[in-house]
């Protein structure tokens with residue numbers, strides 16, 4: 298585990314010398330003292346990134362050359378996926394197979410953006426047809442500059458990859474600030490960048506607290522682009538900070554995503570996808586389908602089967618074989634979620650399953666997978682993000698009713714629909730006010746496809762070509778090609 302920050306290609310102790318505890322959520326043991334970066338370290342990191350962008354080779358080399366570094370990073374992540382996965386489990390709590398899957402996805406993300414960097418060489422400019430034949434115009438795409446990335450704790454290395462890979466592919470340099478709850482794999486990524494010989498200053502990693510390291514990064518005048526993933530309140534602060542210097546900003550925020558299940562669905566498939574949609578990663582997934590809407594006639598049978606299957610989920614330390622549900626990430630998050638469940642109960646919700654610490658598991662931030670019913674549509678638990686393995690389930694009368702209930706939210710990240718009627722699925726998919734829609738499934742995520750939300754779930758899209766565009770400026774170059782004089786002032790009679 299790394300002891301220092303990675304700034305300007307070197308491992309540097311934080312200027313103020315501070316550290317913070319890294320806690321294993323399954324054992325509650327402190328497993329590491331991570332370096333606590335502050336304003337001074339952010340200052341050094343931004344300066345290094347600025348210098349690397351303004352004068353260094355990175356933005357000036359071909360896409361093919363940049364791709365070779367990204368591919369090398371991808372290969373190392375893949376080769377070390379078990380070890381990095383274990384580190385992620387110690388940091389975040391998720392079951393090891395999920396963590397290893399994240400490592401494969403992170404490696405895939407670097408390989409994918411290596412491909413897009415190469416494609417930029419193949420298509421260095423684009424002609425823009427104009428309405429006036431005396432002119433010609435083309436568009437070139439250039440890296441936006443120095444990017445600041447601030448990320449959450451639910452997919453530590455994967456969320457870093459979603460930002461670092463496209464930014465580097467585009468030719469940007471970056472300062473990355475991981476979550477203080479899960480700093481370990483971001484520092485490993487810095488080590489991998491060092492190992493592949495990434496030029497100094499191209500990727501800088503500063504771990505630390507949000508107010509101490511994240512805030513000065515978001516406010517720094519030398520940052521051209523801010524890419525943030527996290528909660529709505531922090532996203533709002535980041536946007537306000539970006540406003541002062543008119544920084545380009547992209548935000549991936551929270552959600553309370555609906556899953557509409559019609560009565561003609563196969564019960565086994567419905568139960569499986571509902572469970573995957575809310576229990577995967579302990580429900581600590583921005584796109585988790587945490588509001589399940591079930592057609593009235595199907596509701597009793599589905600609820601009974603869902604409760605029965607949920608009771609079989611094996612809860613435990615993510616490093617133990619067969620564990621399907623690990624602990625929540627931290628004590629703070631654990632206490633918050635228990636308080637939310639208590640509030641739901643006091644406001645009239647029924648706990649159909651779970652809602653408490655599993656019997657016999659006194660240590661670790663473990664929570665039973667939880668199914669809530671009978672909550673009011675205007676209740677807190679139905680409307681606010683819980684970010685835990687807690688699902689709210691409600692019956693609906695008909696398609697219109699389901700769409701209205703699904704869209705009645707300040708969030709719009711994801712939505713899912715299940716039915717054997719394909720036309721109905723397509724209709725409902727179009728009616729959802731959400732950036733990501735799944736038909737007959739919930740959660741599958743592909744590096745090639747756009748990711749991001751409507752409404753308060755964010756601004757902009759990550760992944761795919763949209764992810765690369767986040768880090769590119771668009772420049773038009775227009776030329777006057779005519780032999781004739783323009784003549785506005787000198788030959789007024791020739792005015793166009």
Ligand code: NAD
Pocket residue numbers: 447448449450451474475476477505506507508510511512513515526527528529530531532534535548549550551552582583584682684710749754755
């Ligand atoms: P958070 O907003 O508390 O923290 C996110 C990051 O912001 C952390 O690195 C934190 O240190 C930093 N931060 C905190 N205060 C800051 C400040 N004042 N200025 C700058 N940075 C600051 O979120 P979290 O609890 O880490 O993550 C959970 C949230 O993230 C959930 O709401 C979830 O839905 C969302 N999320 C969204 C996506 C998506 O793609 N839309 C993906 C994962 C998580």
